[in-house]
Amino acid sequence: MEWTPVVRARGITKSFGNVVALSGVDLDIDGGQVVGIVGPNGAGKTTLLGLLLGLASADAGTIEILGTRIGRSLVVPVGVAGFVDGPGLYPALTARQNLAALAALRGQLSSREVEEVLAEVGLTDVADDRVRGFSLGMRQRLGLAAALLTRPRLLILDEPANGLDPAGKRHVHRVIRGLADDGVAVVLSSHRLDDLAELCSEVTLLAAGRVVFTGPLAKLAAESGELDYRVGTSDPSRAAGLAARIPGLRVIDAGEPVVVRGPVSSLDDLVVRLVGAGIAVRELSPVISPLEAAYLALTGVDASTGETA
Amino acid sequence: MTATLAPAAPLVRPAPFLPGYRFEFVKLLAQWRIRVVLAACLAVPGCFVALISGQSALPTDTVFGRWMHTTGWAGSLVVLAFACSWGLPLLTSLIAGDVFAVEDRLGTWRHLLVAVRSPRRIFLTKASVSLTVVVLMLGCLCTSSVVGGLAGAGGGPLVGLDGHLLSGGDAARTVLLAWLCVLAPTLAFAGVGLLGSVVLGRSPMGLLVPALLALAMNLVLLLPVPLAVRLALPSSAFVAWRGLFTQPVQTGPLLIGIAVSLLWAVLTTGLAYLLFLHRDFTDLAYDGAGRRALAIAAGGLTALTALTVLVVAVATPASGSGIDKHKLETSLATSFAHLYRMQTQQLHRPAVTEGELHTSAACDRGGPQVPDSGPGNDWRCVVSWRLPGSTAVGSAIYQLDVAAEGRYVADGDGPREVNGNFVVRTPSGDAPNPLWQFDGYLDLLHTI
């Protein structure tokens, strides 16, 4: 049988009035892949995932899911599940009632399936509690359970890590990794790269509706370019003076510790000279991680201020 | 076809109706507010009727209130009259007005769409559920009031609004029919509730507007507006069921009221459907369908009202207030004859029939300066009758308070032994005097 990607989107454009939410976006996802959609608030992540769920139709471009071209809104192939903008639960109903109702809507699902997904996300103990009393993390997990009910081949999760504590996050990550191992294609979004770093094989970086990067995370780190480094020494003022004289290196902060900006080669130079001048190097570390730097650079946010350039 | 493509996955089908309906039902009943309303509908009327039936002070301002001691059917009708004046429109819009708004409040539209995959289906299930709950609510009110009434005062015969006596069985049938007739205007307001819920979204106005509209219409009905306008409002059926309790039954206003109500129900639900399908579900900031939808909804209902006023004015003999001297005289004479016969029986006097009495009435409103028509509390009538085998003509005076809706209260003003005393001395003790004060109901559409 010919190999078919789970999602194959080309040139998707979507506008709301004169706000362009997505512009010429391409996306490919294979079975067993966990793909992250990253971008700052308003980048278009939810809009993109909503299109995959069939909540709206694109203005231009094509989307194929599981080999079927989708166009009209609300029409998607069997095997797509997930949520955008929160898990969408009814607080007056219990966890089990919420799932049972969804199972009934999709038909041919028994209460055994409900128990299974409850166990899968670790909510069996609170299955008969009203969702009203659930923490944000529990709701996220219940939303995930709801999406798992239909045993999807494409799972779409909008900000699934939102509100999860480290333990909850680990739990969700474990579930998602298990699904991917079973061949499910998972696409999830976050406005934070570190949420996705340990989970995603590939990321697509969105900024103002455009794809600014797509590929494996390692490649993203390599695109980080010049970074800011903190240099802790035994003599900060002399160290700052030395750094200023090295080509390619700029002193951002001459205080204690000194902060410099430049390529790794210039930094090597600096360390050699510091040691040569009898100054002890006590700390040398990037101010922010290379991944984050790349993210900030690509999405047009200035690393030093955190504001949009 | 070439073999380059793997077989495409089948498309997701919209969720079937029944699970969707059940889901909506569970969601609605899971709200404590709705449960409280339904529980109250089941408990309050029964307790109220049972309690009042055993007390000396009766709600005589309300039609049938003065008969609550005598028969349980009167208790149910008092509840019906109360419910019609404000309860039903309010409760209905509270329930129907919430089925759509609740998803806005919870932000669950997208999830519901992903689960159901068809806005049409969603509308259908939600509208059906709100219809079910409204019918359930009306059923609760009816059952509770009947049970409370029968427990408190038994199922004896009921005195109609023209003084004629309905046997227990007839009363039961007519009371149930009256509750059934009220279903029509209730559905009209349920439709208004749906429309408000779709148009105004989660804003509290969505709940308020239909209730306010209902109250405004009830106020209009209290005013001396032209008859054509009165009949063209869906609220008129909230009043017109009283015509079932006269002989002959006043079918004209009742049928018009039911027809208008059903028109309203269809138009409001249809508008809600169209506006709902055109809604943008991807917009989280959505807060009601906006000004255009509001204009469409208000325009549609205004146009419907104007049209029905026109049709009623042209196609029926409705003119003026529908209240005139002649109608009042006929109605009063009939009521008096029925009730006189009843008094005769109470006093164990020789039996008479209404026909033998040859009752007539002469009414005047506010002296010679005031034209003798329209509602007011300044009507004064003299009823005359003749006892069989006697040449003497008896006469009694009544002060009438005639309301714009056609209901009047006749208050006896002498002579003392006929209608001046609120009790009559019977061989078995004092009993309420039926001629002292009684209710009547005019057929506003009737022409002679």
Ligand SMILES: Nc1ncnc2c1ncn2[C@@H]1O[C@H](COP(=O)(O)OP(=O)(O)OP(=O)(O)O)[C@@H](O)[C@H]1O
């Ligand atoms: N239904 C809509 N109507 C109008 N504008 C919309 C609508 N949906 C999204 N937008 C706009 O499209 C842009 C992208 O929105 P989107 O919700 O996809 O961003 P996002 O990346 O998910 O942001 P966040 O991290 O805040 O969730 C934003 O400017 C938003 O205001």
Ligand SMILES: [Mg+2]
């Ligand atoms: Mg979003």
